[in-house]
Amino acid sequence: MTAGTSGSALRTVGIGRVLALLVGTAWLGALALALTWLPVLTIARNRLALGDPRTGSEALGATGALVLAMSALAIALVVSRNRAAAALATLLLLLAILAFGQGLGAGAVRSLAGLPPAARASLGSGSWLGLFLLAGALSLAVRRSRKPGFGLAIGLGLGLALVVLGWSGAFDALSLAVEYAARRETVNAALAEHLALAGAALILAGFLAVGLSLLPQGLVALVLGGIQVVPAVALLGGMVAVMSGLLRAVPILRDLGLSALGPVPAIVAIAAYLALPLWRGLTLALRAPDDDTLQAAEALGLSRGQVLARVRLPIGAPILIGAVRVAAVQGLGLATLGALVGAGGLGRIVFDGMAQFAPDLILLGAIPVVVLSLLTERGLSRVEAAARRRWHA
Amino acid sequence: MSRSRRTAALGFALMGLGLAVASHPRVASWITEALGEPARRPLSVERLLDLAWKHLALAGTGLTLVAVLGIGLGILITRRFAEPWRPMIDGLAAAAQAVPPVVVVALALPILGFGGPPTLLALVAYGIMPVLRGTAGAIAGVAPEVREAGRAIGLTRLQILTRIELPLAAPDIVETLRTALVLAIATAAVGALAGASTLGTPIVSGLQNQNTVAMLQGTAATAALAFLADAALLAGVGGWRAIRP
Numbered sequence: 001m002t003a004g005t006s007g008s009a010l011r012t013v014g015i016g017r018v019l020a021l022l023v024g025t026a027w028l029g030a031l032a033l034a035l036t037w038l039p040v041l042t043i044a045r046n047r048l049a050l051g052d053p054r055t056g057s058e059a060l061g062a063t064g065a066l067v068l069a070m071s072a073l074a075i076a077l078v079v080s081r082n083r084a085a086a087a088l089a090t091l092l093l094l095l096a097i098l099a100f101g102q103g104l105g106a107g108a109v110r111s112l113a114g115l116p117p118a119a120r121a122s123l124g125s126g127s128w129l130g131l132f133l134l135a136g137a138l139s140l141a142v143r144r145s146r147k148p149g150f151g152l153a154i155g156l157g158l159g160l161a162l163v164v165l166g167w168s169g170a171f172d173a174l175s176l177a178v179e180y181a182a183r184r185e186t187v188n189a190a191l192a193e194h195l196a197l198a199g200a201a202l203i204l205a206g207f208l209a210v211g212l213s214l215l216p217q218g219l220v221a222l223v224l225g226g227i228q229v230v231p232a233v234a235l236l237g238g239m240v241a242v243m244s245g246l247l248r249a250v251p252i253l254r255d256l257g258l259s260a261l262g263p264v265p266a267i268v269a270i271a272a273y274l275a276l277p278l279w280r281g282l283t284l285a286l287r288a289p290d291d292d293t294l295q296a297a298e299a300l301g302l303s304r305g306q307v308l309a310r311v312r313l314p315i316g317a318p319i320l321i322g323a324v325r326v327a328a329v330q331g332l333g334l335a336t337l338g339a340l341v342g343a344g345g346l347g348r349i350v351f352d353g354m355a356q357f358a359p360d361l362i363l364l365g366a367i368p369v370v371v372l373s374l375l376t377e378r379g380l381s382r383v384e385a386a387a388r389r390r391w392h393a
Numbered sequence: 394m395s396r397s398r399r400t401a402a403l404g405f406a407l408m409g410l411g412l413a414v415a416s417h418p419r420v421a422s423w424i425t426e427a428l429g430e431p432a433r434r435p436l437s438v439e440r441l442l443d444l445a446w447k448h449l450a451l452a453g454t455g456l457t458l459v460a461v462l463g464i465g466l467g468i469l470i471t472r473r474f475a476e477p478w479r480p481m482i483d484g485l486a487a488a489a490q491a492v493p494p495v496v497v498v499a500l501a502l503p504i505l506g507f508g509g510p511p512t513l514l515a516l517v518a519y520g521i522m523p524v525l526r527g528t529a530g531a532i533a534g535v536a537p538e539v540r541e542a543g544r545a546i547g548l549t550r551l552q553i554l555t556r557i558e559l560p561l562a563a564p565d566i567v568e569t570l571r572t573a574l575v576l577a578i579a580t581a582a583v584g585a586l587a588g589a590s591t592l593g594t595p596i597v598s599g600l601q602n603q604n605t606v607a608m609l610q611g612t613a614a615t616a617a618l619a620f621l622a623d624a625a626l627l628a629g630v631g632g633w634r635a636i637r638p
Binding site: 019020023125136139140143222225226228229230231232233234235236237238240241242244245248249329332333334336337340341347350351353354357359362363365366369370373374377 | 400401404405408425427428429430474475477478480481484485487488490491492493494495496499500502503504575578579582583585586587593596597599600605608609611612613615616619620623
């Protein structure tokens, strides 16, 4: 028995080692493919035309080789499973990403030299694959280094360095930057609208969840579960129909500035979806303290309000924050669909790009949505973990 | 649990049937006029059924891919050799969830063109991670003593998987598949934005052309499809459990 267990443990370690090496090699191979063979840039006559592909060896030159060398060293360090090596790998990968970005910007300048001003250099599949691989390896290296707060520092550092590079004009020749420069105000306004939509829906759903927590649970679960089944596109459409009927029946609402299309139906529809995670989180959080704790609180002479504020909410806080995290990420995604009913937000830019078949415009709307969701996810899970440490240590 | 499940299945089925009736051209026109909107050009029953069929085909293909890949990978990552990779896969799953289906459809559009393919990609990209995570969670939730007992009576690893882990994890896996089903039907509706012809098409074009009847029909039919599919899955699972407790 003992021999069998240790033998299989040994074999597991062996397979794990081989697997790590295999994955590392495959990663490096894919990166080399992305940087040398796939098109990292496509050069087009204008923003809608199809472009000519430029591979990494044409567009990046020596920078490509530098990025590849740094990445090879970094992945070797990550595979070695040493914590200090992983920290070093993190720095190398950070530099590799920045060098890659700078190289793409410079490559775009070179490729556009001598072409008419309407010509565009967009990022090709090689760039996206390369950036995805580098970002994945970076997050793995951060995890392997197991330093508390290191991930946050690296994330902030990367964001700051990219902003500085962008500010200095390193990316100005890339089509995405040109597109942004042309619509700076629209994009910024859409970003603000998007946050307002998601935020308003989250707050409305929060009130809804508090109200629903007073009703019988089985009924609420059935209704909220039923709403989740309805596709968002359908709920938005239904909301517009209901709103227009309501406005016709009660014309005073129209004087209050309500209309069938616009932010209101979108906020209500999004809140209807967010109510389930929030309500579930709230009921679980309120039930989190066990009976002994509650009896102890009672014995201390705490009133019901005090028990809620000092016992139930602190003990349930991590669950509650987790529910808010799920709802917030969901809300940011659903707000994209709000543009369908004229609520604005980043979805409007995405849909404009789809209607024009302009990839860079789609990206201009899509990238902020993804970044916002990821930041919210990471940020709130940090708060959740902190709350868990604070009250459950 | 099973009673509330049966109530839910019955409720969803009734809801779906009611919505399907509401999507009928005559009923939808009547509702639209009751709402005070002019009822122009409702969709015929044939067109609605055709769209529903295409919607189901797209969502079904996506769900099949998601189920096979998601459950398969979920089983793989719960094997012992994959243990060191779990955090990375969980991180990837969280990152994939941060990209909403509309955005995946939009991003795939320039690469795959208009129609079904970008929608299918979005379906798979968005659905696979919850199923993978759900499957892995369900298998990890199987009590270690049961697994140990299986090893003690001399079952091979494959037998432990097929005779102990999967049957015990099945209820939770089905629950994740329900989520995936609802997601698949919703994403297929969103696919109308990329030109896939589904029940989302009348909603999107109805919103653009202010054709309230068509929009209402699309809305009711999409929701009906989602409710009926979910009820069918619930009822199917209930029946299967009754045969094999």
